[in-house]
Amino acid sequence: MKAIRVAAIAISLSLSTLATTATTTTTASASGATANQQLKALKASLTTLQNSLTWQGSAAATYPAVDTAVEQTLTDLNRIQREHPTAVPQAGTFSKQLERLASEADYWVRVTAEPGYAPGVLDTVANVQAGLREWWTETGEIRRDLRKPSTVRPVHGAAPSRTGVDETARAGRVFSDVREKNALHMVVVPPGSYTAGATEKEQEIFGVPSARRHFERPQQEVTVGKPIAVGRTEVTVGQFKQFVKKTGYQPAQGMRTWLPNKDSLMEFRPELNYLNPGFPQTDDDPVVGITKNDAEAFAAWMSQRTGQTYRLPTEGEWEYVARAGSQNPFFWGKDVKDAGRYANTYDEDAYAANRFSISGSGEWPHVKNVRDGFPHTAPVGSFKPNAFGLHDMTGNAREFVADTWIDSQAGATADASVRHGEAPFVVLRGGAWNYQPQNLRIAYRSGYLSSETRTNMFGFRLVREL
Incomplete structure (x- = not known):
C-alpha cells in the first residue's frame, strides 16, 4: 500500500x-x-x-x-x-x-x-x-529598424596626448587630447567681451532684407567669462569617418541642397549623405550633410574617449570666437573683397560652377573679382585664420551651435550661455561656400524650422571646456 x-x-x-x-x-x-x-x-x-x-x-x-x-x-x-x-x-x-x-x-x-x-x-x-x-x-x-539592435559599439579610450591643458593654459596654445591621425586640434581662447549683433548702418550697407534684420538686433553686450578651447578648424570628413568607423554610428541619410542651374530650389535629395554631398570632397574638407544630432553624437564620442567635455559652442561663444576682438562686419575688416584671403565663399569660381538662382529673384550675388579655386568646400585651414588662430569662421561650412532658434538678439544671454527657443529648431552661424556677400558677416544668423535639417553647406566645430 x-x-x-x-x-x-x-x-x-x-x-x-x-x-x-x-x-x-x-x-x-x-x-x-x-x-x-x-x-x-x-x-x-x-x-x-x-x-x-x-x-x-x-x-x-x-x-x-x-x-x-x-x-x-x-x-x-x-x-x-x-x-x-x-x-x-x-x-x-x-x-x-x-x-x-x-x-x-x-x-x-x-x-x-x-x-x-x-x-x-x-x-x-x-x-x-x-x-x-x-x-x-x-x-x-x-x-x-524597430526590431534591430543598435549598431553603436562601446567607446574605448583614446591614446592620451598628456597635454595637461586646463584654464591656466596660455591663450593661443594649440593642442590635441589624443595622439592619432586626424586628431582634433584645439586652440585656447581667452575670456573677454564683445557686442553681439549688427548695427543698422551695417545692415543698410550690405542690403540685409528687412524681414531678416530683427534676427541680428538689438545689439547686446556679451561676456565669455572664462577661457575655452575651440576647434582650430571645422570637423573634417576624415575625422567624421573615423568616428563612424570606430563606433558604428549611423548618420542621417539624405539632405537638402541647392541645385546648380538657372532656377534653383533647396530640395531634399534622399540619395545624398555625408560621404556624397553632391560634389567631390577630400578627407580634409569640412564634413557637411550631417544633422545637429550627428554633431552632438561626435562631441559625446570625443568626451567619452578623452575624459574631457567636448560640445557644440553656444551662439554667444561662437560669435565671440568668430569676431576675435573685431566689431567690423568681417573679422578681417569691412571689405568683403578681402574674403579671398580669409574665407571660402561664393566667389567667381563657385559662381561659374553653380550659378545659383531663385525663381523670380534672379541669380545670387557673388563676391566679384575674387577667385580661390574652390567651386564647393575647401580643405579646412586653406585660408588665413582670425586673430584667435581659428580658420574658416565664416565661409566653407555653416556651423551648428548649441542653442535652439530665437528670432532676435533680444534677451541674448549676457554670459554667452545657451538659449532655448520654443521648439528644438536649429541655429546656424557663419557663411558657407555658396553664400552671398551679406551672409558672410559675423553678425549674420539664421535658423531652420526642423531639428532634422541637414544640407551640403552645414558642418560644425567643437568647444572643449578647460
Missing part, C-alpha cells in the same frame, strides 16, 4: 509539474502574442505618422494631423517599452527623436492658429516641405 501511495504522489506531482509547465508556456505565448500585437500597432502608428508628413497646402492644414499621429506613436512606443523592454531595442533613441517631432508639431499647430499668422522668411512653402521630407525619411527609418 505504501508503494501505491508513493506512486500516486509521484503521479500527482508529475501532473502538477506538467500543468505548471503548460501554464507557463501558455503565459509566455500570450505575452509573446501581446508584444507582437503591440509591435503591429506601433508599426501602424508609424505608417500613419509618415503619411501625415505630407504637404496639405499650408502648415496650418498639415500639422494638426502630424501632432495627433506623433502623440499616438509615442503612446504606443512608450507602452511597448514599458511592458516589453526588449521588443524595440532602440526604443530610447526613437523616443527622443519622436519627442522632438512632437515639440515641433505642437509649435506649428499653435503658431499657425494665431490670429494674423502669415508665413515668413523661414517658413516658406519650400522650407516647410523640405522639413516634412526630412521627418518622413526619419520616421520611415524608425519603422524599418
